[in-house]
Amino acid sequence: MLDADFFRRWMTATAASVDREADRLTALDSPIGDADHGSNLRRGFTAVTAALEKEAPGTPGAVLVLAGRQLISTVGGASGPLYGTLLRRTGKALGDAAEVDEGGFAEALRTGVDAVMQLGGAAPGDKTMIDSLVPAVDALPDGFRAARAAAEQGAEATTPLQARKGRASYLGERSIGHQDPGATSAALLIAALDEADGE
């Protein structure tokens, strides 16, 4: 079973990994984006960890709803509302249970990913965060390690794709050959599940 403490560890591990990888995310975002993905997400997840410490939400759902809200308010770029919606909808789907099992979490995360697809209008293959999130959710029934591997593969598989959403889509064929920064940061989020589980 996964309790509020697990979800706090997930957010903390994501914040640490985003902080560590911020320069790489920004480097990925400079040829095809506006070169702020790493710094934007770092600002957002720093706010998430500060809010979780201050408010100490007591259920898995409340942890994710609070985190999502912080991201929407503080990121400043499109990743804010997208990640914010992902976490907030996942948290809402978890309801106010004190603990959730892995199957229930997988289902809730799928609800969150669906909400992101609806908000951004992106589908798999559009070279976005969806390209790592969808395979991760599909693999989640096999465990966090499997989801992490699927997300990382999904992120790498965005390299040959042509972007059809966001600023990168204006580049047309010139977006080909670059790994998508959003899919890369989404893989960090999923990898942090595995890290939080191992602690």
Next chain:
Amino acid sequence: MSDEKLVGIVLVSHSAEVAEAVAGLARGLAGGGPAVPLAPAGGTEGGGLGTSAELIAAAAASVDRGAGVAVLADLGSAVLTVKALLAEGDELPATARLVDAPFVEGAVAAVVTAATGADLDAVEAAAADAYTYRKV
């Protein structure tokens, strides 16, 4: 027409200067009618390029006169942030609505229409209709 009844308008851009300039343009072209409650919400709180949920929420609250609030946005994160705030439920006035319109032309159409005392549906329709003005 009392000012109390006018629809409020929020202009959300990635750039503070763009939001302010478009607001000035729309206000200028609206002529001498009643002053439409109009607020720019451009850039990040630190003055950089991007979108600030706080600035959007504050702008929407400041133009709400009870007749509805039409929100126009320019690109990517501006659109997504407004949608996410609307989904939150309590961040924007209950009558706030994201209007699907070109930013500059839509803003002018929305402000001119709001100045006539039109309701939110009419303001939205006028802004959206700006998409149909072909230039070539």
